[in-house]
Amino acid sequence: MNDLILTKIAKQLNLKYTQVQATAKMYDEGATVPFMARYRKEKTGNLDEVKIREILDNQQQLEKIEKRRIDVQTTIQKQEKMTPLLKKKIEAAVTLQEIEDLYLPFKKKRRTRAMIAKEAGIEPLAKWLMTANAKDVRQYAERFINPVQDILDVQQAISGACDIIAEEISENALYRTRIRQITKQLGKIVTKPKKIEEDDQQVFKNYYDFVVIYKKIANHQILAINRAERLGIISIGIQVDEVQILDYLAVRIIKNKTPEIIKILQTAIADGYKRLIKPAIERELRTELTQRASEHAIEVFGNNVYHLLMQAPLKGKCVLGFDPAYRTGCKLAVVDETGRFESKAIIYPHKQKNSQKDDASWKKALQQFVEILEKNKVDVVAIGNGTASRESESFVAEAVKQVERTVVYAIVNEAGASVYSASKIARDEFPDFHVEERSAVSIARRLQDPLAELVKIDPQAIGVGQYQHDLPQRELGNKLDAIIETAVNQVGIDLNTASPQLLQNVSGLSSATAVNIVTYRNEVGMFTQRSELKKVPRLGPKAYEQAAGFLRIVGGKNLLDNTDIHPESYRVAKDLLAKCKIVTSEIGTNMAATNLKGVDVQAIANELGVGTATLSDIIASLIKPGRDIRSDLPPILLRSDVLKISDLETGMKLKGTVRNVIDFGAFVDIGVKQDGLVHLSQLRRGFVKNPNDVVAVGDIVDVWVLNVDEQRKRIQLTMISPEKS
The missing domain is CATH 2.40.50.140 (Nucleic acid-binding proteins)
Known part of the structure; x- marks a missing residue:
């Protein structure tokens, strides 16, 4: 079965079977996605992280379908109702929906009207109506009058038969599939207001009387109407041409019948569709739309979080974090060039919101602030974009003009800072700080190194998506974990400065091993080479293999430890340097770069017994050792004046x-x-x-x-x- 699944994935993604097989095998053996993408290119056929995750996601989905297929077959066989044709249909089904449609007649359900009718002995009448072409319907139906079962007259017997027929129609997989197709192709999403919002809060005004073709509804519209429905503001339905659907069912079901039987069957068909099929398919399609919109929103959110994490760091600058407020004062925190906390203060430049500016308070705060800037030799002020941020921006813009040295400022997105400030992580780091003071430190560090600081915060609190609180939290969490893992491992982490929160996102490391690394660092001293990681408690050979290449040591014993060359390739790197006549001290120089760029990759790869992809990566790492890919991105926008x-x-x-x-x-x-x-x-x-x-x-x-x-x-x-x- 596994080979069949891997073959399907290869076909779906237009990949070679060997690529899919190798990826799945390595993942089962404990390899992470970043590790495979970076250090096993020869095995995966040079697949990037996106493709590798697609393989793993598809494998999980197909395994889920196969498991459900087996469960359904087993259940039907236990009921002794499996037929060769049904088995063939179940085996041919390619989606969960197809399998569920085929399983529906055999599924345990609450007591239905059809069940009650069958218990009253009316099922033969239902079968007779479906197969007979007689005129004496009422005469035949009299046989099923049964006062003991509350079937008191012919009409009740016929109604019971209609209930049985309606349920059989609703459980027919062929009919459901076709009606689902018609609804998707021709249906319209229609919303109506249930209550009108306040005039100044009409967020969902556009959806009070909203009509859109099912196929054309946008993902953000789906999430918006779902939220409005949940709040009781609107009602939602799917409208479709019922006549077309009823005609389709009639053509399939009613053949060579008398007018009286035709009328009865039309009643059963209409009931089967309106009472059973339509609501069920509407629920299915609403769920399908929501799933589609949620998956899209998760992708959007993940993409935004990735780019937020990957913003260029502001290196070598002393930063003052400015957490604005009105009545409680603005909290300030100065961090040095490495992000280490230096000092904190509170100033009161603003009165309460919408009140007139108090010149005395403003001038006093201005003097204090200028003194703090000069005393700490602050280079940049990071202003949180929350309450009173723009008033604070005016204040800062005025203050930096009075400092002799050049000081600039930036507005920093502070979303999630309050969540972080109240967290155990923040309390452990700054136990004696008030929540707002911790927030000021976080705002400053976000500017210096967004990745290192933002990994401490629940990504859902960062606020760079849409409707993230309405999304399935497990799927959202998995996506964000993958995004953070990708970002952290693409950048590479300084082993001697990284926090446990940053380290735990490195390939192969867990929260426990991350803490153990920091504990070892604090007790033994700074790491001088990657191989020392093997001494960290609970960090075994597999974890070392997965993590080592993504952890860097600046100024260590081995310059290769400050590159993304994996220790397993050090021999190849050293042999390459020897062939190019480059000594270790020359790595990173223009001369070394020129020599390395002139290498015949294919010939040297064959000579050194290594893949060309791996050798190309080694060369790139030697040309720019210690490279931070974020340095190639646009720097943060710094300002010195305010705009209204x-x-x-x-x-x-x-x-x-x-x-x-x-x-x-x-x-x-x-x-x-x-x-x-x-x-x-x-x-x-x-x-x-x-x-x-x-x-x-x-x-x-x-x-x-x-x-x-x-x-x-x-x-x-x-x-x-x-x-x-």
């Missing part, structure tokens, strides 16, 4: 940071209180199907102001240059 919504004018060109990407566009921070929306149609010239094809979270983009609605606090932007129109 009232300053915006139509056509104004601005530079902004993409904060969120959703189905219908992207939200861009242009330095005012509200992020502006670049609609899908304004991302670039021509048709754009997916915003992620154009922008990603963290991108620095040029935008032009299309429209400003100060009253509603809405800004419409475009990324299409008017100068080129």
Whole structure:
């Protein structure tokens, strides 16, 4: 069965069977996706992480189908109702839905009207109506009058027979499949209001009287109407041409019948469809739509989280984290170039929201703040984008003008900072801090190294998706775990500075081994070479194999330990260096890079007994040792002056940071209180199907102001240059 599944996967993904087989085998043996993608390219046929995960996901889904197929066959066989034709149909089914349709007549169910009719002995009448072509229906039905079973007259007998026929129709897999197809092709999603929201909170106003063709409903619309329905604001239904469906059933069921039997069967058909098939298929299709929309939203959320984690770090800068607030004061925390906490303070530049500025409080706070900037030699101020952020931005912009050295600021997305600040992780690190003070430290560190800080936070609290709290939490969690694993292992982690939260996302490591690494580091001292990992308690050979290549040691005994060359390939790397006449101290120099780029990869790979893909990776690592792939990404946008919504004018060109990407566009921070929306149609010239094809979270983009609605606090932007129109 496993070979059959692997063959199906290879066909579905247009891959070689050997690629799929090798991937599945290595995964079963404990290899992680990042490890296979980076260090087993010869075995996988150079598959990337996306393809490897597709193989594993498809394998899991197909195994689920096979397990269900076997369970259904076993259950029907126990009932002694399996026929050769039914067995053939079950074995030929390719989806769970097909298997469930075939299993439906044999499935245990609550007592139905058809069951009651059968218990009353009416099943022969139902079979007679389906097969006979007689005129004496009432006369034949009189035989089934049974007062003991509450069948008191002919009409009750015929009604019972109709219940049996209706259930048989509803459980017919062929009929269900065709009706499902018709509903999908011709159906419409229709919503109606159940209650009207408050005037200032009409979030779902667009869905009060909403009609869309089933096939054309967008994923974000599905999630929106689901939420509105859950809140009791709207009702939802699927409308379809019932006449067409009833005619289809009649043609299949009614053949060579008398007018009286035709009328009875039409009643049974209508009841079978309206009472049994239609609600069931509507539930199925609603579930299918929700699953589709959820999978898409999880992909969108995962993609946004990945780009958020992979934003370029701000290295070598002393950063002050600024957590804005009104009445309780703004919490400040200074961290040095390595992220180590230096000092904290509270200032009170703002009175309560919407109150007039208190000049005395403002000036006093300004003086305090300038002193803190100068005393700590702060390079950058990281301002959280929550409550009072834009008032704080004005305050900071005024303060940095009064500092002799150059100080700039950036607005940092603080979503999830409060969740982190109240967590055990934050309490353990800063037990004597108030929650807001921990938040200020987190905001500062987010700017310095987004990846290292954001892994401490539940990704669902980061706020860069859509409807994430409505999504299936298990699937969302699995996706986010995979995204974090990918990001962490692509970047590579400094073994001597990484936190347990960062380490536990490294290939092969668990939360327990991550803690053990930090404990060993604290007790024994800094790691000087990768091989010392073997001394860490509970970190066995398999974990070492999976993790070693992703863990780096800066300034250690072996320069190769600061590359993503795996220790298993050190011999190859050293032989390569010898052939190129490069000594260790020359690694990373222009001369070494020139020599390495001139290598005949195929010839040297054959000579050294290594795959060309592995050798190419070794060469790339030796050319740029210690390389952080995030360094190639756009740096964070730093500002020194403030912009207000009232300053915006139509056509104004601005530079902004993409904060969120959703189905219908992207939200861009242009330095005012509200992020502006670049609609899908304004991302670039021509048709754009997916915003992620154009922008990603963290991108620095040029935008032009299309429209400003100060009253509603809405800004419409475009990324299409008017100068080129």
